[in-house]
Every structure is written in structure tokens, then in C-alpha cells.
Amino acid sequence: MSDTREQILEQIKVQGDLVRQLKATKESKEKIDEEVSRLLALKAKLGGDATPANQKFTLKTPKGTRDYAPQQMTLRQGVLDKIVQVFKRHGGEAIDTPVFELKEVLTGKYGEDSKLIYDLKDQGGEILSMRYDLTVPLARYLAMNKISSIKRYHIAKVYRRDNPAMTRGRYREFYQCDFDIAGTYDPMLADAECVKIVAEVLDTLDIGDYVIKLNHRQLLDGMFEACGVPANNFRAICSAVDKLDKSPWADVRKEMVDEKGLDGATADKIGEYVRLSGGAELVEQLLADEKLKAVPNAVKGLEGMQLLLKYCSLFGLEERISFDLSLARGLDYYTGVIYEGVLKAEPSAPASPVKELHNGDQALEQSGTVGSVAGGGRYDNLVGMFDPRGKAVPCVGVSIGVERIFSVLEAKFAASKVKLRTNDVEVYVASAHKGLHEQRLRVLNQLWNAGIKAEHSYKLNPKLLVQLQHCEEHQIPLAIVLGDAELAQGIVKLREVTTRQESNVNLADLPNEIRRRLQK
């Protein structure tokens, strides 16, 4: 092995002293040059940075981001595998897009949230931004390739310069797992399947009780119209309603009146509607509502909800869904059904910010939620925004917010003190005494070539106890112990790590015997 950095730094110091001494004693130029050359050679060994000034900045990942250690990766891979399984069960195909897009692709798609987009520095050439979600890149992909129908999933990281709250799973770099159905189809069939997918994902992840809230953008717009909101204020008021899952009604009302110029009476009418939630009977009640039934948008939205609820009930989702007029979703591009999967608080969990509509209104507080873990909806006009002739491709989709799910699972595992295995090694190849490293390499080669997962110590003469401890710590099921006496007879000891039972196995039969043991 080459010298360590410390050793080289020490050698540089010594050599530097020598050079200074030679110069002080006025040695021959030839002699001095020779020693200077040695000094430079030593400095060159330090690699790129010839001056060994270690950095003065704090060693950290950028704000709002994190590394995944092996334990966390194991957890994450388990979650993603289960989600992919659900997506494939519904016929999803995978696609991938670049992590950044031309900035223009993202412009005008996110409303108030555009300020959270990460831009790349202009280094000459194109102006780029990091993707903010996977939906706009999908729309760009469909328009660019003139694809009019696809059922695709996409699992990748997205980027938002938001205020991170990392303990609750809110990051600036985070995974989204998206499933979208694009194509011109009959109403609500694809939409209901997306709701079913949310339920299947949350069921398979088994992270606690949940509810899927449903609403419809056309109904929201119709309701705003019925309450007397000017049409050019729909999106702004919608954006205020969206905050009801974090802020009490009083604050939201204040935003509507003070910031968005709504008159108080109109806001109060909205307040009456957005406190409603229920099932098919609520749709009936609203279809009979005098104010709503006069507004075509509201009637269309309610009829859509009626069909959606029927399909959801055929999918066995009645107990899992709630038609909820306070659900608004932040993004501008939705045009139809919207939904959100929300975990309910564990009875023992500490109180978290819950929706309060009016002071003293306990109904929703009791159903206290720990946050949204999935969301989506219909966006029929987004692809058309990219098509030069405005050709639309209707889409509906869902996005699973896995970071919050990771947070919930990490907390669970930390509490349970179960240690997840982070490697898949099946056999550890150990030496019983000195001088066996070449034999170890031969046996390892035999095992690897047979497809068996195997490792050893990278020391020539490791202690047997240390090797066996490694197996126990890393939950490796089997160990082979090599010794001269056995090798002379063409055999090795095979040890079951948990029981510590050992038996002799012929070297030639080793891969087969290991497979037999692993199957048990």
C-alpha cells in the first residue's frame, strides 16, 4: 500500500528542512536541485491539491438534502420495490427524463410556487432548471414525441428550494413515485384506477390507517362562482383553500379577505361549503343545493364525483375515501378530479397541525392527520401547452410522497431496534491460522463463479475470532473455516453462524452444499 497522507506530509516537512539546511550551508547547486526535486516529487504524491491545506468549510450536504446510509437504503429500496410492484400490477411502463429541463419548459406551470425552482448557472449555452416535479417533464415528453396514450410510472428525485422540515420528511431533494394515465378515454375510469393505486400502495406499505380525500376542480370553480368570487380570482382563492390542511379557517379567511380582496360575506359562504365532507349522500345533497345547481361547472363537477364514487365502490374503496370540499391541491394545472392520501395519526402519536375550520369545531380535529403521503388529479391541458398547435392529451395521475413514508418507517425501525441487514453475503471465507490468504482467494473464486455471495477479510492474517464476529455482526448465515489439516484432505469446515455448528465438506462439493444449507 502506498504511504498515507500523514506520512507524506511528514516526509515533506523533513525534506523541506533538509533543503533549507543545504541552502543555509551553501551546498552545491547540483546537490540542492536534487533534493528540491525530491521535495517536489513528494508534493506531487498528494494528488491534485499540491498544497495540503485541508478545507475550512463545514463538511455537510447542501441544505435540505441528505445522504442515505446502507440501513436507510435498505429501507428505501424495500419501499420503492413495493410501489413498483403496484405500478406494474396496473400495467405501468417505466420512463426516465433528465434531472434538468430547459428553463422555459417549467415557466408558467407552477403558479406561486415557481419561486422555489432551482436554476443552473449560465455557463454559456442553454438556460436550465432542475425539475420541480415529474408531471411537467412527462407532459414535455408526450408533446415532444407526439405520444397520445401511455400508462407510465417514473420514480426519481425532484428539487424545490422550500423551507425544509427534515424530521417530518420534507426535503429540498426528494423522491417522487408517479403513475399517470394519458389518453382520451371515457370519464372517471382511469381516475378511479389512480385512486385504487393510492389505496394499494398505502395498504402494501402498512404504515397505518389512512383516508383518501377526493374533490373536483370543476366543482371548486362552480362553488366559487356560486359564492360570488370573481372568475379571475378563482386560482388565488383555490390556493388559499389549499392551506386549510395546515392553517385554521380564521387564517385562511383572513388571507382571502385581506390579501386577495374577497368580501367577507363571500368568504363566509365558501367557509360553509369547505367544512363539508362525506360520501355519495353528500353529492346528492349538493346536487339539490339551490346555489350550486344554478352553476353548470358545479353540476358537472358533482356528476363527475358521483361517477367516481360509484367506480371506487366497485373497487372496494368505500371505507377508504372521503369526498372533501376543503381539498384544493396547490398546483395550477389540475382541471378535474383531485385526491390526496393522508395518514391518520396513531392514537399515541403526539398532536400535529390539524385542520380546524372554526374555533371549537372538533370534527376534523378528531380525525387528526399526520400529513399527506400521496396526491394527484386530472390535468387535461398541460400537454397541450407544449404542443405547437395546442393538441391536448388528457392525463390523470398520482404521485406517492415516499420521503414522508421513509420518515415514518425509519422512526418505526429506530423504535423497534431491529437491525436491517444491509448486505446479502451468504458465506464468509475465514482462515483458521496464518498463511492461508491464497487458499481463501481460490475458494472465493470458486464460490463467485458459482454465483454465491461471498466475502473475506482483506488482511493477510486476520484473527479467527475477529472474522467470526464479523459474520455475527453482519448477520451472514454461513462461514467457511480454512485450515491446513483439512485442506490437505481436500475438505473445509462449514459453520452455521447462529448455531455455531460445524461440519466438514468436500471442497469440490462446496457450492452445492452451500446452496442446500441456504434453502433450509
Add this chain to the structure above:
Amino acid sequence: MSDTREQILEQIKVQGDLVRQLKATKESKEKIDEEVSRLLALKAKLGGDATPANQKFTLKTPKGTRDYAPQQMTLRQGVLDKIVQVFKRHGGEAIDTPVFELKEVLTGKYGEDSKLIYDLKDQGGEILSMRYDLTVPLARYLAMNKISSIKRYHIAKVYRRDNPAMTRGRYREFYQCDFDIAGTYDPMLADAECVKIVAEVLDTLDIGDYVIKLNHRQLLDGMFEACGVPANNFRAICSAVDKLDKSPWADVRKEMVDEKGLDGATADKIGEYVRLSGGAELVEQLLADEKLKAVPNAVKGLEGMQLLLKYCSLFGLEERISFDLSLARGLDYYTGVIYEGVLKAEPSAPASPVKELHNGDQALEQSGTVGSVAGGGRYDNLVGMFDPRGKAVPCVGVSIGVERIFSVLEAKFAASKVKLRTNDVEVYVASAHKGLHEQRLRVLNQLWNAGIKAEHSYKLNPKLLVQLQHCEEHQIPLAIVLGDAELAQGIVKLREVTTRQESNVNLADLPNEIRRRLQK
């Protein structure tokens, strides 16, 4: 379904005309306001971008990047799965790091290539850059978490503002698959395992004949010293040698002499060495070389090579490796063994730039290579550059360049005209006649709940022929055909798509029967 974008644009036009007409005919303010409000409502329907100006920029992905369509994703996932299998066979644990780092983390690590780093725009807060490889983030991770040993793999995209050559698999956004062994161990044991991993990956991917070239940075430095290169010029001359896989010797010599100020005689001495390649016998020959044996660095490097070649031969790699004095590797941070896996040209493939040492030298030209697909080496001082006290963690690792492998495989598949399946659907649920969509949803729900991958048309009344064609196009093995007559008896038709054979199955027994069929 809501109106399409085109329909809304048409409605806006009509409504706009009406408003203009009312204003022209000086209708009452109340009347005009009412119609203006309708106009605004229509505009609001278009979502975020109220002015329906479709974009004027070209729809494309950023320069040097690409989308992965489902076919390409299937290929890519197959390659990555095989690589992960090899990494896990050697006990690798996965980690992940953010896509960007504090800019300072990357500073001073890449020598001449630093100009290729993507920077993020300064939007207030930290100054960030996109990762350039996975090695520097690993070193940052180890130093930050004070980890002194790990065997980790990391599969993720990295970013370089290079001149893309996309048909040959050179992108600005591309995957790296890295396996690294960090820790203080005995010489060459971990290094030889990395070479073994390269061989296993290239064997399992079955993309043609290859050679793994090996060299040693200490030997290179010793050889430069023996030839009379001033020590402060080692890295620059090394960087010139690195270009030998793309440029002929004459050009490289010119760079050494004209740009890097080497004298011609020294360059010619280097030229004699870098044309050498071979096996253990070459090490012996060089250990006896008068010039080299006088230089401690050269002797250390050669002794290292001797040990590495011995271990590689125990791993059965003799036919796969070549000790090659022209291998230099571009990056500054290597301190010991370096290696590169290179595909040999198919006999029928067109000639590609090959290494030419001297005019008329055919030896290397005949082994004409299509390019490097894996590379790596030892870097013992990189982690120490991040540690405030300079504490080193010796590392050795390998990076698989999968984009070139994807390119090779994509070309192979395109030539073979085999269509890869891009979904895993097992059963398609079809209607034989109108009015069966609710029955379809019931059957689908039964199948999904049983874990079976199933899909249907999202149309209420699709034609049977269209449904069956979908199955054939998408290579779905089974179809269920629903009809009123059968449903009345509690049965459905189960059809094998390739043979077109149909048989009746009880609805209750459907999931079991499907599983039986799929196992066949």
C-alpha cells in the same frame, strides 16, 4: 371529461368577440361586466398560463441529455440489475448522496477537468455544483461520518459539461455504477477483487470480448523520474499519456514537448516505455531495467504489479488482463493501481480511433478497441483531503460506464428487431359486447386484490377486436373475455393470446386458474 384546450381557446375567441361587440354598441356596464367575467372564467380554465401563447422554444431535452422510453428503460433496468447482482455477490452495501454538493467539496479534485463541472445559480444561500462523479461524494461521506471502512456501491447519474457524442454513449448526464472498498488492509487484496468485479460485470453483460488494462501510478511516476521528467511536471505528463487511447504518439509527444515544456529526448524515453504491455514476464523485465531499478517509486510500483498479477491469476483472470504502461487515467486523485476495462472491436465493426504509438506500429492497432466501459484505481489520499486532521482512509474502486454498454445493447437490439416487453401485464380483461364496464371493474378488482397484474380498456364500450389486438401488440399472455351469457352462469372465458385457445373458468376460481396458466 372537461373541454379540451382547443375548445376553450375557441370559446375564449367567441366570448371575446361578444365583449368587444357589447362595448362597441355601448351596452350597460352591468351587462358588459357579466360577459367580461365569463371571459375571465374561460381564461382561468386554461390553468397557470392565462395567455394561451404556446411556447416558441424548440421542444427538446438539454444538450447532451436524453429521455429513456419504455423500451430503453427495460434494457437499462436489465443491465443495472445484473451489475447490482455482481456488486452484492462481493458484499456491497448501497449508499446514496445528493445530486449536488457544496461547490467547495468538488474544488481541487479534478485537475484540468474542473471546467466541466455544472454549477447552480446563486439564488441566495449555499453555492452548489452538480456531482461530477461518485468518488468525491463518497470521500466526503466517509470523512463527514468518520467511517474508516466500508464496501459500498452507488448507482446514480453524474454530470459533465463535456462535448457529447451521444451515438457512442457519451452524454452530459450519465449513469455511473461504482463499487469501492475503503479501509486499511494488506496490499492488493481489495485491488484484485475490484479487477475481478470488472471481469464479472463484463462477463454477465455478454457484450463481447474485452481486456482489462492494468498499471500503477507509482510505477508511472517512477518511470517519469527515470526518464528525467521534473517532479512538478509528473501530473501534466501523466495527463498527456492518458490521451494515448485517442491520439497517436506523435500528437502526444508534441503536447509533451510544445505545451508542457519537456525536452525531446526525455519524451522519446517515455515513448519507449509506454509502448510496452504484457504480463508477469514484463514485470520481471522491468524490475531488471537499469533505469527503473534505480528509482524507488518504480520498484515499489512494479512489486505492487507483481502481487496484483498473482492474485488476479488466482481469480482466473490471466486471459482477461494486460499490464499496459500506456494506461494513465485522467483523474488526479489516483495513488496506486489503475485499471480500465476496454471492449475489443467486433471483427465486423467499422474501424474506430485506436491507439497508435508509432507510425507503422501495428501491434496495438490490431487489438483495435471500441472504448473504455469500466475504470478505476486506488486513491489513498482523497478522504484525507476532507478530514480536518488529514486522517486518511485508503480506498480502491471501480466505476462501470453503463451508457456505452446501453449503446452497444441498443444497437444490438435494434439490429435483431426483437421487441422487448415494456410491461408485465399477465391478464387483459375484455368485454365481448357493450355495457360490461362495471363487470370489468369487479373482475379487475378481484385480480388486483389477488396480486395479479391486470389491465383493461378505459373506454366504456371498446371493440373486442381492438382489445385482443392490444394483447397481441403488448405480448400479454392471457385475456379474459366477459359476456352476459357466461356471467349469468358465473363463468368467464379465459383465452391464451398466442394460441387463441379459449376455455370457460368459474369466476370464483379465476385467480387460481390464472396462476396455474402462468406457471406453465
